Amino acid sequence: SMVKTRSDINQESNERRGIVNKAFKLHENTVDAIRSLAEDSEKSQAQLITNAFDGFYTPLPAGYENENGEYISSDIYIYHPYGLETWLIITNVRDEYDEEIEIDIDEINFEDMINHFISQHLPGLHINNIKIFYTPILGSGEFYRPNFSKLKQEMYKDSVSLFFDLFHEMPTLFRYKNLQMVPMIEGSKEYEKLTKLY
Structure with a gap:
């Protein structure tokens, strides 16, 4: 059997939790919400993410x-x-x-x-x-x-x-x-x- 590396385990764990944005460990629903919010507002996705992490x-x-x-x-x-x-x-x-x-x-x-x-x-x-x-x-x-x-x-x-x-x-x-x-x-x-x- 293949030995799993830490990054394999992390990858599987991320997939299991539905995490899609690795940099910020954001969940798929969160990313979708940020995208739709960015379309409706003047702020960029990056700005919205930064704001989210301030709270x-x-x-x-x-x-x-x-x-x-x-x-x-x-x-x-x-x-x-x-x-x-x-x-x-x-x-x-x-x-x-x-x-x-x-x-x-x-x-x-x-x-x-x-x-x-x-x-x-x-x-x-x-x-x-x-x-x-x-x-x-x-x-x-x-x-x-x-x-x-x-x-x-x-x-x-x-x-x-x-x-x-x-x-x-x-x-x-x-x-x-x-x-x-x-x-x-x-x-x-x-x-x-x-x-x-x-």
């Missing part, structure tokens, strides 16, 4: 392969609550091959998930402007954020992988280390904003 509309598929070779997938919403800040809200973490398996927060490798996601989707953004949150289910009111006492952000030292932004061609040179998530305290400004999202 809290479509989650992007994310994930990583764990040490057992299983692909753990999730959805990440990109939210811009303030001018320069980008918030990533991770949710729906599941086993790509067996969605019945419940995944406990302690089993999630947030570091791999986020580094992979940033390199794919957000190259060129300075990491200090990114805040990360996790919720098992959107709307549950249960949120986690990184444990700042354990969190390190450092430059790639050995091999600098350059991922180019579609527009600015700026490389991502940072990575998260020791990304542990801890429950958020109700009443913080961020918590209030997060609970209002969905």
Whole structure:
């Protein structure tokens, strides 16, 4: 039997989910909606897509392969609550091959998930402007954020992988280390904003 490569698996996964626009991981219905909207408005498709990503509309598929070779997938919403800040809200973490398996927060490798996601989707953004949150289910009111006492952000030292932004061609040179998530305290400004999202 042929060994499947990661790109074969991604391709199959995209086809299964109906994702047609690889750059933005957009679903076929979304692309159709954007096309028809572009025809009715003065804005180009590219402009409409950019606008969509400035709001809290479509989650992007994310994930990583764990040490057992299983692909753990999730959805990440990109939210811009303030001018320069980008918030990533991770949710729906599941086993790509067996969605019945419940995944406990302690089993999630947030570091791999986020580094992979940033390199794919957000190259060129300075990491200090990114805040990360996790919720098992959107709307549950249960949120986690990184444990700042354990969190390190450092430059790639050995091999600098350059991922180019579609527009600015700026490389991502940072990575998260020791990304542990801890429950958020109700009443913080961020918590209030997060609970209002969905």
